[in-house]
Amino acid sequence: MLRFLLTPRWLGLLLVVLVVGAVCILAGRWQFQRYDDRLARNEVTRQNLSADPRPVDDLLSSDQGPSADQEWRRVVATGTYDDENPIVVRYRTRDGAAGVDLVVPLVTVSGVALLVDRGWLATSNNADPPDLPPSPDGQVSVTGWVRVDATGEGIDVVDSSVRAISSARIGAVLPYDVYTGFVDAIEEEPAGSATPLRADEPDLSSGPHFFYGVQWWFFALLALGFWVYFGWAEYRDRSRTAGASSQRTPVTTPE
Numbered sequence: 001m002l003r004f005l006l007t008p009r010w011l012g013l014l015l016v017v018l019v020v021g022a023v024c025i026l027a028g029r030w031q032f033q034r035y036d037d038r039l040a041r042n043e044v045t046r047q048n049l050s051a052d053p054r055p056v057d058d059l060l061s062s063d064q065g066p067s068a069d070q071e072w073r074r075v076v077a078t079g080t081y082d083d084e085n086p087i088v089v090r091y092r093t094r095d096g097a098a099g100v101d102l103v104v105p106l107v108t109v110s111g112v113a114l115l116v117d118r119g120w121l122a123t124s125n126n127a128d129p130p131d132l133p134p135s136p137d138g139q140v141s142v143t144g145w146v147r148v149d150a151t152g153e154g155i156d157v158v159d160s161s162v163r164a165i166s167s168a169r170i171g172a173v174l175p176y177d178v179y180t181g182f183v184d185a186i187e188e189e190p191a192g193s194a195t196p197l198r199a200d201e202p203d204l205s206s207g208p209h210f211f212y213g214v215q216w217w218f219f220a221l222l223a224l225g226f227w228v229y230f231g232w233a234e235y236r237d238r239s240r241t242a243g244a245s246s247q248r249t250p251v252t253t254p255e
Contacts, residue, residue: 010231017227021220028216035209042204048072049201053143056179062112065167065180066146072202073146075183079108081116081135087170088132088161089117094197098123102196103165103182104135105174106142113174115167115182116142119196133194140190144183145199 049072056077059066066073082105089101099122105113121130147165149155154163157173171178184199 013230014227017223020223024216024220024223028213028220031209031213031216035206035213038207038209042206044069045072045202045204049074049145056108056114056183059146060114060179060181062177062179066148068148070146071148074143074186075146076141076143077106077108077114077116077183078139078141079106079114080139081105082107082113083135085174086132086160087115087157087165089165090161090163092120094120094122098125100130100161101165102132103170105176105178106140107176111176113171113176113178114142115165115170115178116144117147117165117182117184117199118188119185119198121196133192133196136188136190136192138190140188142183142185142189143187144185147182147184149181 048070051073053074053076056075059070059073059075085105087103089103092099092101099120101120102118103115104118106116107113118135121132123130149166149168150164151166152164155166155169156162157169162170165182167178167180167182186198188195
């Protein structure tokens with residue numbers, strides 16, 4: 001009764017199920033790998049957040065930016081804000097509200113400037129920037145989180161604004177050298193009279209990757225389960241048909 005499973009139709013269906021199952025298993029393994037990578041990255045970020053602040057020159061220079069493992073380390077830099085050359089980072093929303101980030105170069109005593117994301121400012125829409133608050137006057141000590149330059153689209157400076165921060169592209173329009181990378185300001189000393197909303201700490205959740213991996217493996221089992229179910233259903237129908245046929249066949253007895 002199970003020989004029908006060896007017919008081309010059922011063998012072809014089994015092949016399709018195995019291919020689909022293999023793809024689902026590989027996709028699940030990829031999601032689990034991303035989950036492990038996320039946990040490892042979160043551990044590095046936690047260590048960086050809790051580490052003592054270091055001078056900016058220990059981690060950044062005009063020739064070399066921070067590594068991925070150095071992101072979210074706290075650094076301290078001292079200099080003077082250049083309010084003549086602010087950069088607005090467009091399309092930054094918070095809790096559904098439109099806004100921008102304000103980036104101001106902090107020119108250090110060495111003459112090299114550190115790009116400081118001073119924080120978020122609300123706007124009436126995503127097109128019109130607000131009036132930019134002045135930075136603290138004179139020499140300022142800034143403590144901030146080290147950030148790696150953005151790549152891809154939106155990093156070109158257009159009308160003193162960008163979509164994402166790249167020290168290479170912003171530095172090209174400034175009259176002095178800049179450190180590679182930038183910082184999200186945590187505090188300034190002395191503080192300005194009007195301070196933008198500071199950046200939030202990074203998201204250290206594990207993300208959805210583990211559950212995505214479980215879902216992909218479930219889909220693999222589901223595909224095999226469908227094949228088994230339909231095979232069992234056909235076996236049941238064949239058994240019923242064979243039983244009905246045997247009941248209709250007249251039984252002859254020898255004289």
